[in-house]
Amino acid sequence: MPDVDALIKPLIEFRRDIHAHPELAYKEVSTARKVAEALASAGLKVTTGVGKTGVVASLKVGNGTRSIGLRADMDALPIQEETGLPYASCHDGVFHGCGHDGHTTMLLGAAQYLAKTQQFNGTVHFIFQPAEEGQAGAKAMIDDGLFERFPCDRVYALHNWPDLPAGTIATRPGPIMAAADKFSIRVQGKGGHAAAPHQTPDAILAASELVTQLHTIVSRRIAPTSTAVLSVTQIAGGSSHNVLPGSVSLTGTVRTFDPAVQNAVEKAIRQVIQGVALATGTSISLDYNRYYPATINHESAALRALEVAAGVGNAQLAPEPAFTSEDFAFMLQACEGAYIWLGQGTEQPTIPLHHPHYDFNDDVLATGIRLLVALAEDYLSEKEDRTE
Ligand SMILES: [Zn+2]
Ligand SMILES: [Zn+2]
Incomplete structure (x- = not known):
């Protein structure tokens, strides 16, 4: 299992800084800058301005021809935060109420880890997208040539899921979001x-x-x-x-x-x-x-993700899809892949996404990073005889 513990402390600070300075759809200018700077200082090749405020970082190791895309969303919601946290939003009426601050941080952590360890053969594209909340930032990136400029054979995304216990990883083949x-x-x-x-x-x-x-x-x-x-x-x-x-x-x-x-x-x-x-x-x-179209997971990608997840946390086949929606659906129409839920519930009843008291649970950062790393290392492993 990837040892990511050394990365976590500064990443918690990064997450809370993003949380304190949330930005709405297509206005993720300072978030994108912070992400791009951190990726560049980890030694990655960084492209900014993809789909307006999107950022893509690429990491090629060895001569493998396979490539994988890992996606996080960066935008916040037009909600007044009521958490009272010391790192609560400094921007009136703007709030990371869906945990995209956590997604961005986990993907950055995975990039830092993979750039350092390089235990794979092929290319990883780290996709930081704008405007997931109702404004189709994923589509904006695709329309801006995302998959032509950064070809991916497979693409995965994580979303934190308060209804599942912290550390549980769940997905399913077929429909997962409406x-x-x-x-x-x-x-x-x-x-x-x-x-x-x-x-x-x-x-x-x-x-x-x-x-x-x-x-x-x-x-x-x-x-x-x-x-x-x-x-x-x-x-x-x-x-x-x-x-x-x-x-x-x-x-x-x-x-x-x-x-x-x-x-x-x-x-x-x-x-x-x-x-x-x-x-x-x-x-x-x-x-x-x-x-937004329905988010439909490709069967082999979802089943493989569950196998990989079993080595990282408590992997579960999600029994049913959710009626919420997700613009990662556009990426899954263009590329084989799957959307995965990362449990982050800590209390009963849990505080749901988009609630003014919601906050991303930093205790699951490490599990999320390990999963993203393991998905990339698995897909870009040198074993050509894999059956999937
Ligand atoms: Zn949301
Ligand atoms: Zn969300």
Whole structure:
């Protein structure tokens, strides 16, 4: 097992410095600079500005032709931190509430370790991406030629997972995170006096009908053996007790794992909108945005990761995927690989991701670094007779 203990103390300081100075999507300028400087001083070849603020460091050892990509995300969330920690965010309303400070630090630690020990034959690309939180930084890097400029035969990413005990490593073949779609609906009536409802199509009544009808889609149009979530999360309209508003807007999200189910839900939303518009005399428009696809692990990469993980920590086959989403999905569409959860729960009940009291658990830094190192050393081992 890789001995990474000597690296940990300065890495905890690095993690807490990043935590104290969080940056939002595509604004990870000082984070990227700190990462690039640390990688360069470890002797790696560093490329900055990939996908706006992304950083890639490459390490080639020997004459092996295989290459592996290891990815971390660097961005923070627009949340006000409430941890009260001595290294809490110095930036009002910006917070590392998803542990990307920990991911960045673990990947840096793996780079430092591999640069020093060089026990592999081939190339490792350390990919530090911007804008995972809803702004598709992974796609921005791919569109900027990530896999042409830094070809990878396999790619892995870790995400800390508060629901699993600290040190547990879990993944699964096939879907692990959901596709995330956003719908925005605008119901247009005419507006008028509340005492004369017969003179205007009622946008509030139509919106209410829509909320009810939309929630029948998963239960009545999708097979019980399939899975999907549809939630209406925002509804806005009206400003007075005696005025029927001219318009009402609704927003929500759809989560699925199977593209056929995703297509069926979108189609049903369009049909419901047509029907409600006809029945209420309103006109209803829809903006439907499929912003992240489902994260689908490649079977051989996921199973191999579990074997490697068994030598590092408590490896578990994850029994089911999560309905949250992840833009590493784009990398897995372009390259074989897998997304892996690293348990970091310390207490019951655990504090979830995106909660104002969340903090990455530094006790799992070493396990995460060992896993990243072991994945690279395994994939780039010189044994050509590996069966996988
Ligand atoms: Zn997040
Ligand atoms: Zn995250």
